Amino acid sequence: MKNLSKVSDGYLENKIKYLKLLAKQYPSISKASTEIINLEAILNLPKGTEHFITDIHGEYEPFVHVLKNGSGVIKRKIEELFSDTLDESEKKMLATLVYYPEEKIELITKQEDNIEDFYRKNIYRLIELCRYASSKYTRSKVRKLLPDDFKYIIEELLHEHMNSQHKKEYYKSIVETIIQIDRAKEFIIAISTAIQKLVVDKLHIIGDIYDRGPRPDIIVDKLIEHHCVDIQWGNHDILWMGAASGEKTCIANALRISARYANLDIIEDIYGINLLPLATFAMDMYKDDPCKDFMPKTNDQSFTSREKSLIAKMHKAISIIQFKLEGEVINRRPEFEMDHRLLLNNINYDNGTINIKGKEYKLKDTYFPTIDKNNPYKLTNEEKNIIDKLVISFKRSEKLQKHVSFLFSKGSIYLKANSNLLIHGCIPLNEDGSFMSMKIKGKEYSGKALMDKMEALSREGYFFESKSNQKQYGMDIMWYLWTGKCSSLFGKDDMTTFERYFINEKETHKENKNPYFKFREDESICEKIFEEFGLEVEGSHIINGHVPVESKKGESPIKANGKILVIDGGFSRAYQNKTGIAGYTLIYNSYSLQLVSHEPFNCAEEAIVNESDILSTTVVVEHKAERKRVRDTDNGIKIQEEIDDLKLLLMAYKKGLIKELQ
Known part of the structure; x- marks a missing residue:
């Protein structure tokens, strides 16, 4: 703010339209002065915790x-x-x-x-x-x-x-x-x-309110009740946000993880999503398959062996559907650069092997009753019917929509707060420490701009009308944020889900972390990130x-x-x-x-x-x-701006440019 004694009449006149609006809230010199005194006092209070x-x-x-x-x-x-x-x-x-x-x-x-x-x-x-x-x-x-x-x-x-x-x-x-x-x-x-x-x-x-544990819904309900909260989305959150939007691959992934950790109750009992079609299909299609590599990870003794067997069958059924659906997105979005994840193409269904990166591996499970080896990414009619019903159920779940709407209203991919940069996973970097870039709709993005763009597209994926091209692209981006190499929420080059289920050799399970994690001890890289996000080098932190x-x-x-x-x-x-x-x-x-x-x-x-x-x-x-003090915080900056505006209003009153309301 300029020194008030040096503020020209011309400057005041340029601001007069705004000051007249402010005068409706503070219609006299007395009221404006009282508010200035109040705000100046607040600036000197200790910063909140x-x-x-x-x-x-x-x-x-x-x-x-x-x-x-x-x-x-x-x-x-x-x-x-x-x-x-x-x-x-x-x-x-x-x-x-x-x-x-x-x-x-x-x-x-x-x-x-x-x-x-x-x-x-x-x-x-x-x-x-x-x-x-x-x-x-x-x-x-x-x-x-x-x-x-x-x-x-x-x-x-x-x-x-x-x-x-x-x-x-x-x-x-x-x-x-x-x-x-x-x-x-x-x-x-x-x-x-x-x-x-x-x-x-x-x-x-x-980030990461969802998955693994039993009741993420209770957590979201507590956050909705909280008096002052913000959320930086995690990869597991964006997965559920994509699922609530109706994105099929996100729905399949959310179901697969819930089955893996025996948390299907959250899907069916809490969010009211009907899993009977999936359960019936799984029992029919995998009735003689032990699905031993799909048994749920749980120490809960209340599950009977029969219940675990059913969950394992559902787990395998939705996993195969997931791999097929992911193939559709990868083929639809070549800019995602994920062709190497099209693994169903690389299976030799006759001898039970798969070729990955030029090397042949024996599959530990070769029972694929729903895969057409000549067209492995094609959903069967039953699978298509199941996923279509699940899309409707996810989009109609009142509680899930309430929770995801809250995540959008209070959340973001990153947040700058009082000299701290809050991110869930990482800032995607290349091996040389430069910001990783990605082409989206023909334009190259990196660093802060890439994260801003992905957040904007995610919002389009949730809020835009169904069947619009913008909505479909935004939903695909939400899935990419869950699993793509340029995602700040994921922070790896691959998600080796198929390999972990079907291949014994651990060399195929490796997921390489983004170079950000290698550079986490390098202060110069941190300073580069601070500069990218407009933060001061001294006193700033990255919290993730x-x-x-x-x-x-x-x-x-x-x-x-x-x-x-x-x-x-x-x-x-x-x-x-x-x-x-x-x-x-x-x-x-x-x-x-x-x-x-x-x-x-x-x-x-x-x-x-x-x-x-x-x-x-x-x-x-x-x-x-x-x-x-409060004056040292982001809120303090806003309060100081309010004080400066009120001081201009006082000057306008004293110069007669605006009349006091009696």
Whole structure:
């Protein structure tokens, strides 16, 4: 903003149309001045806490717990506030009460003889904790985060001083009345929920909500309820987004993965998609085939051998359909450069072998009753009928469409947030460190422009009308983002699904990571990426997940001298033997950037009964010598722009260019 004393009348006159619109909101010098004072004060508040989570993969219980405890932030605040007044057991109980107020009160009610005394003590503690958690926000912001039922009461209690002689009885009477009219339980639930909201200002989900774990739908529902969240899509998310759009290959892949991990319940029971046609077809077509390489990966003892056999048959049936459908896309889109994935062409169906990259391999499964060896990518009539019905079911699933619409509204391929670049997988690079390029509709894209283009096309794939060329191309791009070499979400040169199912030799299973992963320790490459995305070299970070950090082998999640932070530490149980932990999260508050590693979480019931929290270890990645303020954030830049505009409005009022409304 120019110095106001140097702003010319001509400059003001050029802005007059906009300033008149602003004057409708601030119709007098008094109202504009008050807002400037308010916004200037906000700029000097401490920066809000940001919470980063990635690669949840349907593991809803540990996710919900980490969400409730703010990756240990609530426990730390309890320790800071009550270190000298509460013993360890009291602090553990208070933390559990904040995380699970309803369940904990139900348990306490059965154990405590004097429940009113319990309510009284803990209401006072929760008010004190809520006041402490809200201390760096404006009253207006705190008010918005308070539950409607108790908004006025909590606000009164937060801004009264217990030690004030004038207000002591007033304060006490509010608490006593809450207990006497039997609203203590509801009040504790309300204020605990408020505390959970207040400790984290912004939640960032850096991809892969879906697949492997049992209930991604619960995770999305929790995110929909969250007061402030953004999402960077992962490859598993874009797969489900493509499936919801009606893209056939994405539907087949989503079903295959759900069958692989025995999670078909999410398809049928949660999203209401009818799998009976697929099950009937699989039982008929593979009735004498043991499908041993398609048995589901599960430790759930509730599955009978008959159920596992049916899932295996469905798994194989949808896999073959997937390979055929992928062939259609590859042939339709030569710019995807994926001809080497047309493996069904390379099978010798008479002797049970396949030629890959000039080498012959024996297939471990040669039963292909639905493949025409002369036209291997042609769907049978039954397969075509099944996939057509599935497309209709996916597009008509009200809950799935609600969830995917939310992913589009709150999500993106990447996000710049307070000097951090948030991406799920990688920035696609060539071997020499240059940005990988791809030709889309005749035009070459690379780096940021490529990611922007792919996001725009994905949105067209979901939102454009059915049967339009734009929609089909956008849907094909969503599948490419799941599996293509230039995809920032995938980050590999190949997805060797067929080889893993049908060939024993592990050399064929190899999926080469994008050179980005080799360059993750190279600070100069990081600086090049910062420049590409318009970020300052000093103080900026790349935060991503996607590839689990193998902590038990000594791998560090901190790369390139702190410029890259990889926070996929194994939320998914399927990865925990490999990683040795149960996930990393990241906390960025006004003082520091903190990396938190978590031990496996058993279940919410144990946390409630035994008051056990996730065991977490915090490492400070960066500590700020000077506390960051709101003015140092992206939001601060926007607020400063508002202040500058309001100051111009004041000048316009004083010069008579705009008249005050009385």
